Amino acid sequence: MTKKRIKATRYMESKIMCDRNEGLYLKSNPNGELFSQGRYPTKILPSDLPEWYVYGYMYKHHGYISAKGVRQLIYVPNYAFDNHLHKDDLLFISYDAEIVPYESERGFKWYKNYDEVLSGYLIVKFVEAAKKYSDYNTEDIEKEIERKREFYYERNPDRHA
Numbered sequence: 001m002t003k004k005r006i007k008a009t010r011y012m013e014s015k016i017m018c019d020r021n022e023g024l025y026l027k028s029n030p031n032g033e034l035f036s037q038g039r040y041p042t043k044i045l046p047s048d049l050p051e052w053y054v055y056g057y058m059y060k061h062h063g064y065i066s067a068k069g070v071r072q073l074i075y076v077p078n079y080a081f082d083n084h085l086h087k088d089d090l091l092f093i094s095y096d097a098e099i100v101p102y103e104s105e106r107g108f109k110w111y112k113n114y115d116e117v118l119s120g121y122l123i124v125k126f127v128e129a130a131k132k133y134s135d136y137n138t139e140d141i142e143k144e145i146e147r148k149r150e151f152y153y154e155r156n157p158d159r160h161a
Helices: 122-133 139-155
Strands: 010-012 014-019 023-028 053-058 061-066 072-076 090-094 100-103 109-112 116-118
Touching (some): 014 061, 053 116, 072 122, 090 122
Antiparallel strands (some): 090 116, 100 109
């Protein structure tokens, strides 16, 4: 058996397709092979991926994202809604360049030079993996995640885990 080339930072279980009659739908490989960057079919199976790939729901379907080689992370918690924990939070990930904040024409703060954006509970899983496999200092992000958790449970005491 030959060694498979695993170079992408993201592998998805399915690919988003568009059809004039059906609209948007997900297409999976019948053999369970993954799509590199969510677009390109590969011969890679989930079992072929190294342990630093984190499984989760991103970009409207399930897949794996690499926690190795992370250069920078920026966590943006959303405190506007208190009825869910991390659903509207964002984690900007860069593998190559420094993430640069900027203000849009409408006055919104956003970022340039990021490679991926995660939301939901996958943020917590990814930060833990990035700490382990990228030796990235996640201390500030972990503190902010804990602050967000406290905020959520303070407003939703009946949901305390």
